[in-house]
Amino acid sequence: MNWTMLDTWIVIAGVLSACSCSVLGNFLLLRRMSMMGDAISHAVLPGLAVGFLLTGSRSSLVMFLGAAVVGVLTAVFTQWINRFGKVDEGASMGVVFTALFAVGLVLIVQAADAVDLDPGCVLYGAIETVPLDTVQLGSLSIPRAVLTLAIVFAINLGVIIVFFKEFKICAFDEELATTLGIRSAWMHYLLMTLVAVTTVASFESVGSILVIAMLIVPPATAYLLTDRLQSMILLSLGFATLSAIGGHWSAMAVPPIFGFADTNTSGMMAVVAGLLFSFAFVFSPRQGLIARFLKPKTN
């Protein structure tokens, strides 16, 4: 295995994407909307398809906007069906994102002859090709995806820091937020917009499966280790970074042990995140299986 500059760029893209997702995921987890990330990342497909069909290019602003709009619509439709149709929240989410995904699939397959947009690429991305498409920034030549993801990460981090108090109160006590004059519905849609934008920015480079994993798994791991929101967010960023680096390394290093070639990096990043979670699940000092097993039963 030899590590080159290309690998470094791939890992940087992975880390940026993973951190952008994790920082949002903490709030999704606390608001019990973890599956919203899954729903949005599947549902953006028709937005991508329409944007792509209109412009014929894979990195156009139209495509980006189209997907982001559909992502937010997913949240809106879910809420409508939940409120007006009195359908259980999980089920309304399931209805909305599968229907949107189906629309996107039909669009893509129908247009497959004219355009080159592989639905598989949306799912597990093409992080291996990230370093090939570069932009010139001053004297530095950096991959386009890295630049995009860096901007998204900066936006996510900025919004979370600026509205930290509001997000925090909304996550723990929506009624308190309302009495304090915080528009919790606005905060909800702001969060959903960020999730949608992050998903779209990540889909091409790392694929939606990594987005889902990074929205949910690192925050869940951190949640098992701490009770404070600040430390939870910091820990989740740490786990996201570790998963991205470890994922790319193991994608190259693990399969050869069994006599295979290397494998898909995004998938392995999700697997490493899962491994970190299982460590926390077993060894967490207060929440872990061992700690709970050793703790004397209090009745």
Added chain:
Amino acid sequence: MQFKFWILVSLLLVGAPAASADVMPLMRVLTLQDYNTRVVVVGILLLGIAAGVIGSFMLLRKRALVGDAVSHATLPGLCAAFMIMASMGGDGKWLPGLLLGALVTGGLGILMVLWIRSQTKLKEDTALGIVLSVFFGMGVSLLGIIQKMRQGHAAGLESFIYGKTASMLAGDAMLIGGAALVVITTAVLLFKEFRLLCFDEAFAKSQGWPVRALDIVMMLLVVTVTVIGLQAVGLILMIALLVIPPATARFWTEHLQTLVWLSAITGGISGLIGALASALVPNLPAGAVIVLVAAAFFVFSMLFGSRRGVVIRFFEHWKLSRKVGRQHLLRALYEWVEESSGTGPDELAAERESMGISFESLLPERSWHPRQLRRWLRDAMGQGNIYDGSDGLFHLTREGWSEARRVVRNHRLWEIYLIEYADIAPSHVDRDADMIEHVLGRAMVDELEALLRTRYPHLAMPPSPHTLSLAGGRS
């Protein structure tokens, strides 16, 4: 059982190929002349029915998204099965073997969800998300390895993600149809037990039912349906077949049996149309069509469903608010007459003819918006409860008077009840009474009247328990 009917229908469809030797592809597909198409269509139809049946129970248990986690968790099993079969020198794409692998990891996924949920403070949605993404990541990694294997040609495996009905063989479809029949039969046989599980798990446990075992059977059925649906609709859209038909049926009924029945029909029809469409139109993914048909049913039902549809609920709400508005108007008129005449309720009847009230003096009686008040007045005039006298004042008609008496009586009875039994202070009682008086049942009114007779034996109309001038600011 009612499902026999559907089995009969599918048999008829199989036997339908008419004698016509029309060569047009449309006719060939619609009359199911190709043996392969016929078997595939029936297989998908049964799949839709099975998913609709088992999905209904999942919906009621608020576990709609479990199917999502299961279907994603099947991918590593599929890939591992492929790798094992290929490395043993066999055909990596032998369907029963692949499905067995999917069944194993799908089941493992469900167990992990339940385990994480019971052992940590994480909630169900997070547990689902963790299992879903990590298992799917594992599958994607294995897929990456397979694509670089010498035996390669993992093309067949990718079709499990998006589904590929068109390329299904009769043998595969028979496997799917057979497994779907097993699921349907099991669910029908265990219907009573599943119902108990859905509505009162604690009660079922206390009655000595093997709740845990039943739960496992139900989960096993979910995994089975998901796994057999993989090839036809793909693992991402399989969840839709488990969620959309039951959610659609829920708008039409409050009974479990009808729910299961309607959901099975919706799922079956969606499957049927999807399979036919993909056989007819090249390049049309069957899974997507199935989901879109089901989604169309859903949207229609959400709007027009007879039980929980948006339109019917909106209409009922409108009707109630109209009734409440009219009753408030009548009460305000009655109380105004009562107040301004200062006589007992029995003498009021004679006086009410001569008493009229102008719009301006009526307006401050409640916190009405002028436009609102005008609407209620128009409404009450239409009902013949009040009339617009030649003096430009509003008067109660004879019917309006008795209706107003009834309304005021109910209101005051309810106020007495609240003071007597619910310990609500007299100054607050008016507002609380407002919320319920319009829906008082006959039996409750009788009971309250009995109470009234013991408190005010000589009166037909109880006096207001609070001063009426206070009531000016009520809402």
